[in-house]
Amino acid sequence: MPRRSLVSSFLFLGLTCAPITALASRPEVIRAQASDTLLKGRHQQVDALFAPWSGKSTPGCAVGISRNGALDYAHGYGMSNLEDDVPITPQSVFLIASISKQFTAFAIGLLAQEGKLSLDDDVRKHLPELPDLGKSITLAHLIHHTNGLREQGQLLNLAGWRGDDLYTEADILWALGRQRRLNFEPGSEVVYGNAAYTLLGVIVRRVSGKSLRAFADERIFQPLGMSDTRFRDDHTEIVPRRASAYSPRDGGGWRISVPHADYYGSTGIFTTVGDLLKWEQNLLDARVGGQALMAWMQTSGRLNDGTATGYGGGLRLTGYRGLRMVSHDGMDGGYRTEALLFPDQRLAIVALCNGATLLPSELTRKVAEVYLGDRMKNVMPPAVKLSDAELSARAGNYWSPLTDEVVRLEFKDGELRQVDMPTAFVPMGQGAFRPGESMHVWRFSAPTAGASHGLSIQDSWPTTRDFIRVTAPLPASPALAFFEGRYHSDEVDMTYTVRVADGKLVMRWPRRDEVVLEAVGGDRFVGSLGTVTFTRAASGGVDGLTISSRRLRRLRAERLGATEASKAASAMNPPTSR
Structure with missing residues (x-):
């Protein structure tokens, strides 16, 4: 198992800060006890970022920030329950969706440390009911999203499940057990998905003899004092202080959007910002699990050709504006969540939101800029000017022989964009574009004699998707x-x-x-x-x-x-x- 030092030297800032393990019980705001005017100014800037979501008629977010193992700031914005006028506080409990994956990976890592399984095990060693598709899928393939399994939710959708139906572990195992092919050969690509982590949750139960919920309670949450955190394995369970979740309603307003699921591993954890900050601190000091396991969690998986995937044990390792960053987001129903850790600066930021239109990934990065902006680099390539003719020439339909996807681009109101998508493409020169302020690169190949533009898409994953412009006529x-x-x-x-x-x-x-x-x-x-x-x-x-x-x-x-x-x-x- 690879090792690397993740703990930088402790920085004493002359501030008297509350420990993460002792959140105060004030319902509205929990503040670090500090007279430093700079600190107060930072908190005001954070409040300004979340101001659009601070009213009494909208969902919102709970936000928590820690530095050097001490709570710096926590605050609630907006409403936890629109029906009963319950505001969001730092003690509100949210479904964190895919942030749950790192805890599932950690559980697998603990079992591997104890010799109860190997990351090189074929998944069918533990789940023999899965079909033999002719290629070995290892537990490492599951952890790093290099497995090739089809997406569980889409399979159930195509099998007739509705979005608000109850999804169970048995349903997912049924769907995966019927598959006759993979998306790709294991280890050849990286494609993020949920099926792998649902299977890992089942494997924890079969290997340990305890449910993932019981195992995580005993081995992770209780030792770290995460008293408000649990894997929920019964959708009817009452969760005190739970924030409801909402999606926009056609014509205005909100509708309830709470997922019904009796499976977990890929999702399923309910927690608070304070508890999640305790876990972020454990990624630094390894109080539970030890440094070797923490180093593995934060080490990238690799493809068969040695290419790093940028994904560790349920953690994204892509960095931000020149700084090392460990992160993960979550999206399930109307819940939107993000947890960021800057290990070298010992800064952790968590935003747990309950409205489908909120963008916590953007908001947490803006919070990071408030704290670390003077240490960040400006890595956004500058925009270049293209004529309307140059932009419109790239509009059209493009098909990927690799993934069988189609992307549709249109030139509208002087901008190039995906059909039915609000974000315009920003030209960066030499055929390269980025969607808005994203670092993803969409690169068009120059047309040649007898051929039109091609397109390659490089997003946050290392597998580039190449597209061919569709030239066949539309059917009459x-x-x-x-x-x-x-x-x-x-x-x-x-x-x-x-x-x-x-x-x-x-x-x-x-x-x-x-x-x-x-x-x-x-x-x-x-x-x-x-x-x-x-x-x-x-x-x-x-x-x-x-x-x-x-x-x-x-x-x-x-x-x-x-x-x-x-x-x-x-x-x-x-x-x-x-």
Whole structure:
């Protein structure tokens, strides 16, 4: 297990700060006891960042900041419960969603330290009910998102579950157990997903003989004094001081958006900002687990070719503006969460929010700039000016042979942007663009004779996705009828009905609303479920379809009851190469 020193020297700042283990009980604000005017100014700047969410008619956030192991500031903004006019306080309890993953990884690491499992174990050693897909998937592949498993939520969606249905561990194991292919060969790519960590939670139970909840309580939460923290394994359980969660309602206002789940590992922890700051401190001082395990947690996984993934044991290791940063975000229902740690500066920032339109990842980084801005670098490439003609030339539909995704770009109001997305692309020169203030790079290749623009996307993960511009013509309206029919997928045990309605293809399956399929060229369409590509038999007739998205590639459905007449008709609309 690799080792590296993570603890920098303790910095005494001349401040009298409250220890994280002893949060005061004031309901509105918990402040470090300090007379330093600079500290007070920082707190006022933090308040200003969250001011838009501090009213009595909106959800909001609880924010906690610690320095050198002492609580610097904690405050609640907005409402915990809009129905009962309950404000958010630092003691409010939130579902932290995917921030939970680091605790699951830590539990696996503890079991590995004790020799009860190996990170090189094939997952089927512990979960023999999973299918043998011809490639070994190790526990390390699960931890580092290099496993190739299809996304659990999308599988259940395609199997007929609604977004507000109860999702159970048994449901997820059922869906994963039916799969007949992976997204990619394990270790060849990194694609973030949830299925792996749900499986890791099951493995903790099978290896330790205790539920993940009981194991984490005994080995993590109680030793660290995280008395308000638990993995929730029963969606009906009463959680004192729990903040409800909300999403915007069409026409204005809010609607309740609390996930119903009886699975955990990938999500499931309820906690407070104070408790989570105690865990952030443990990432520094390793009071529980020891330095070797903490070093492993903060060491990047690697692809088969040695490329670092930037993801450790449930932790993102990408850094921010020239400073080393360890972080993770979370999103489930209306909950939005972020936890940042700057190990070298010993600064931790946690924001737990309960509104789907809040962006805690942006807000916490702005808080970090308040505290560390003088040590940060300006790494944002400057914008360059392009003409309308240069921008509009890049609009169009692009398809990835690797992931089978389609991205659609439009030129509108003088800006290049993704269709139905608010963020405009900022040109940086030499064919490179960034979405808004993001560090992601979308790079267009220059058109050559007989070819149009290509596109490669480099986001926070090291696997670059290459796209080809779709040049096939859109199908004429009469040709849409050739795609009508019923399509069955054994992998999710579901039959889909495709028909023409109001001049467009629509797709429907039991318990789900119809999904409109927008044509992007040839036999390829896009909808809210991703890319739908109709496939052809040797005769030219449509014999099936595949469904793809970033985390679920080419789920196959066979056409039912295709006749020779329909095949002949389909031959009038020949297959295309793109």
